[in-house]
Every structure is written in structure tokens, then in C-alpha cells.
Amino acid sequence: MHVARQRTGQTPQPARGPVTRRAMLGGAAAAGVSVIAAAGTGTAQASPAPAGAAPREVDVAVVGGGLAGLTAARDLAAAGKSVLVLEARDRVGGRVLNLTLPNGGISEGGGEFIGPTQDRMKALADSLGVATFPTYNTGKNVLFKDGKRTPYATDGLLGAVPPVDVAGLANAAAVQAMLNDMAKQVPVDAPWTAAKADEWDSQTFETWLRHNAVIPSAKFLFDVACTSVFSAEPSELSLLFVLFYIRAAGNETTPGTFERLTETGTGAQATRFVGGSAQVPLRLAQSLGDRVVLNAPVTRIARGDARLTVETPGLTVSARRVVIAVPPSLTNRITFSPGLPATRDQLGQRLPMGSVGKAIAVYDTPFWRADGLNGQVVSDTGAVRSTFDNSPPDGSYGALMGFIESDEMRGLNGATEAEVRAVVLKDFATYFGDRAKTPTGFVLQRWDNETYSRGGPVAYAPPGVLTRYGSALRAPVGAIHWAGTETSTYWNGYMDGAVRSGERVAKEVVAAL
Numbered sequence: 001m002h003v004a005r006q007r008t009g010q011t012p013q014p015a016r017g018p019v020t021r022r023a024m025l026g027g028a029a030a031a032g033v034s035v036i037a038a039a040g041t042g043t044a045q046a047s048p049a050p051a052g053a054a055p056r057e058v059d060v061a062v063v064g065g066g067l068a069g070l071t072a073a074r075d076l077a078a079a080g081k082s083v084l085v086l087e088a089r090d091r092v093g094g095r096v097l098n099l100t101l102p103n104g105g106i107s108e109g110g111g112e113f114i115g116p117t118q119d120r121m122k123a124l125a126d127s128l129g130v131a132t133f134p135t136y137n138t139g140k141n142v143l144f145k146d147g148k149r150t151p152y153a154t155d156g157l158l159g160a161v162p163p164v165d166v167a168g169l170a171n172a173a174a175v176q177a178m179l180n181d182m183a184k185q186v187p188v189d190a191p192w193t194a195a196k197a198d199e200w201d202s203q204t205f206e207t208w209l210r211h212n213a214v215i216p217s218a219k220f221l222f223d224v225a226c227t228s229v230f231s232a233e234p235s236e237l238s239l240l241f242v243l244f245y246i247r248a249a250g251n252e253t254t255p256g257t258f259e260r261l262t263e264t265g266t267g268a269q270a271t272r273f274v275g276g277s278a279q280v281p282l283r284l285a286q287s288l289g290d291r292v293v294l295n296a297p298v299t300r301i302a303r304g305d306a307r308l309t310v311e312t313p314g315l316t317v318s319a320r321r322v323v324i325a326v327p328p329s330l331t332n333r334i335t336f337s338p339g340l341p342a343t344r345d346q347l348g349q350r351l352p353m354g355s356v357g358k359a360i361a362v363y364d365t366p367f368w369r370a371d372g373l374n375g376q377v378v379s380d381t382g383a384v385r386s387t388f389d390n391s392p393p394d395g396s397y398g399a400l401m402g403f404i405e406s407d408e409m410r411g412l413n414g415a416t417e418a419e420v421r422a423v424v425l426k427d428f429a430t431y432f433g434d435r436a437k438t439p440t441g442f443v444l445q446r447w448d449n450e451t452y453s454r455g456g457p458v459a460y461a462p463p464g465v466l467t468r469y470g471s472a473l474r475a476p477v478g479a480i481h482w483a484g485t486e487t488s489t490y491w492n493g494y495m496d497g498a499v500r501s502g503e504r505v506a507k508e509v510v511a512a513l
Helices: 067-078 119-127 166-183 197-201 205-212 216-230 239-247 258-262 279-291 342-349 406-411 417-432 465-472 495-512
Strands: 021-024 035-038 044-046 056-063 083-086 098-100 106-108 132-134 140-145 148-152 271-273 300-303 308-311 316-324 335-337 356-363 373-379 384-389 398-405 441-446 480-482
Touching: 056 067, 056 308, 067 083, 067 119, 067 279, 067 495, 083 279, 083 316, 106 398, 119 279, 119 495, 140 417, 166 205, 166 216, 166 239, 166 258, 197 239, 197 465, 205 216, 205 239, 216 239, 216 258, 216 384, 216 398, 216 406, 239 258, 239 465, 316 495, 342 465, 356 406, 356 417, 373 417, 384 417, 398 406, 398 417, 417 441, 480 495
Parallel strands: 056 083, 056 316, 140 373, 300 335, 316 480
Antiparallel strands: 021 035, 035 044, 098 106, 132 271, 140 148, 300 308, 308 316, 356 398, 356 441, 373 384, 384 398
């Protein structure tokens, strides 16, 4: 059981290298919004529309330029519908972001990996010419527990399961099997209808673990797996939500399993993207051209008899249908007229984001490889408790990436970048030796501070939310439709889930028009 998953704050800004800019002309410019997109990091600039500019009229307005919104726009355009994507940031990609490293290289500040059964993200990347390569997984993992550092092989009988005591391993294996069996009983399209939904949704994952992971070392394994997958503590999550998440870690022909969430070589962390994962939304946005408008935060959506009016500070759009493809909690920052139904509004209030940051230290070489290590760590202490080798495919320089999750991220929210750097490098040195103390560069991405994310990697459900409000997750409200990875039935919370949600909502909208 190795623990990790795919996963930007405005403060501090990540280092950005030179960019190549391409002017997007056409309808957006005619409406008074000029959009300039940049390759590589996805930055852009947009000028506000002049006062009194006429509204743009389209079939569909898409709120949010992440993978979900861009995928929906692609499919709607292919179906012959006029569409405009309104993105609040100065870049596309949402929770998928490339960071330019001090040495000019690229690494991921957000969603990074794909694995088996994540076939929709892979198909999208292939269609855009974005290649993949295996996550570096050669050598031993490191377990740091109770002050002891233990390198361990991942190709033996136990696979990637950290070598805790025998009783703990046996207990963990039994608990994992129980979770997989329970997850099979959860319908991916309506987990709130499971036979035991009320029972499972009335307790936290922590409560259930205390009754079943009775060996402390087994409980440790599931605690660190939980924070790595959700960037939230077991005490924050509904057991039903966790079971749904396990069930969703598959596709229509392959049931999800707990280990597919947590494994590297055979799980969700198996593969990375050449040039960084943000190449996918960047190229997708480029294919859409002037259908994408940046620096356009939606402030108000008014529903009329035949059309909806979507307002931003610089542009007003009149649309027959609207797709909202942002995290549920951000939906509640938009003013709706008339207001959303209470159930939908309450749902948005009750799905908080996890707390996560990514710290990447750059070195002349991936020196840990010479020590027989693959760069992956599981730890019970420190700010960073899970790491990966984020070096480029050719290993021309070394990059260690550390996740800062949940309580550890919240504990550092008031810290400066220099303070975070110090604690991260201390952890890296604990795991990989003194050479880790002196990187040639360092970048930090704090999703909790990102205005248009407010956390990551996913919005999670505390107890009582799915059974009371889950039915509103994808149900259209008049001509308003919902997308985003949190609405996906498979790979919820992942890039693949975002793509799936975009494809699903595009079909839904085309059928309604």
C-alpha cells in the first residue's frame, strides 16, 4: 500500500519562465475582450469590455476553464453548438497547473498522474499529442515511522505495502478486503441509494477504522492513505463517501479497488505526462481558440424565460444553456437569480475542499537513485509525509516532490514560503540524507490560498451529506447543468473524472437543446 494521488496558491506565485503568446481573435475581441494565451504555464491576460458593450449570444456558456469545462466546450463545438468558456483565472487548467522550475524545467503543481482505467484522460491526451511516461518507480521505497527510517523493496510478496509489524499487516489486509467488498455495494451513479447508505453515511471513516483497524500500525497505514488520497483526515470524511471513492476507482468494466487509489506502478500514480499534465488543458484551450475567455470571473447568472444572462466584470453573455464546471463550494460565490433550489445550494455549502500543497526541490541529479531509492516515502511525521521523484523522463536533473496534506497544510497556512521551504527540506533530508538540504531551486504551490480553488484535490463529503443532498449533484436546475470532477461517477476527484464529467454534460446539453 503506497500512498499518493494526482493533485495552486496565488501567494506566493510560482516562478514562471519566458512564455510564447498567441493572440486569440474573433468573437471575444468583437465583444470587447481581447484574450492572449501563453504556452507552457498557461498564463494569459484579458482586457475588460468597454462599458455598455453588447452581450455575446451563444448556445452554451461554460463557467470554468478546467479540464471539465474545456472538454464540455470541445464536444459542444463538435456538435455544432456555439459555446463560450468563461475562466476566472489568467490561465486554463483549474487544478491542473505546470510550474516553471528555476532551471527552466517543468513540473506539476496540481494534478499529475494517471493510471489503469483512467482511459478518458489518456484518450484526450493522445488526441492532443501529449505523450506519457512511467512514473519513476525503480528501487526501494522509504518508510519513516517511530523515528526509524526503513528502505523496503516493492517487488516482493507484500508489493508496495510498507513493512510494519506482522500483526499490523494482517489487520490491514483484512480491513482493505472489507473496504473493497463494501465498496462493491455502492452504486457509482447514486451512492446514497446503497442498501446500507444511511448506516455508512452516519459515521466517519475514522469511527469505522477505530472499530476495524485495531492494530496501531494498521491504523497508521489507513490514516496516511486517507490524507494522501483526500488531503483530509479520516475524521472529516463520511464512510459512505470513502466507499464510493473506492468504487469509483475503475471504469464501466473494471470495479474500483482501494489499492488502485494508492499504488504507483499498477495504480493511479503509474504514469506522468511529457511536458507536464497542463499540456492537456493548454492544447485543448488552443484548439478552442476565441471560445475561451480568461480573467472572466462569473459573478451573476439570471434565468429568464428562454435564455440565461451570465455576467462577469468585463463581459455579459446571453446563453440558452449554462454549464457550471467549478468546485461545488465555489458555485455558492455566484449570485443566482432566481436563487438555486435549497437542496442544491445546501450541497454547495457542505462539500469542503481538502487542504493540500506541493513542494518541489530541484537538484543537479536525482541523487537518491544512486542510493537505490525511487523517491517515494511514507511517513508518520513531518510536514511532508508522502513524496515522489518528479524528475524529467531523461533524469537530466533531480526533482523531489513532497505533498503537504490536511492538518499539516493547515498548520502552515500562516507560514512564509521561506518557512515552508525550511521544514520541507528538513523532511527531505530525514528521508534522503543531507544532500537534500541544498537544492538548486525550490517551488511551492499552495492550493488552499488559490482564490478560485480554495483547496484540493477534491471536494469531499462529511457524514450526512450524500444521503441528504447527493441527488442534487448532477440534476440540472432549469437550463443550468453541472460538471466538474466532483460530479463524475468514475475517478471522482481525478483528472480523468473531470474529463468524464465534461463528456457527460455535453451529451446532456446537446439532448436538451
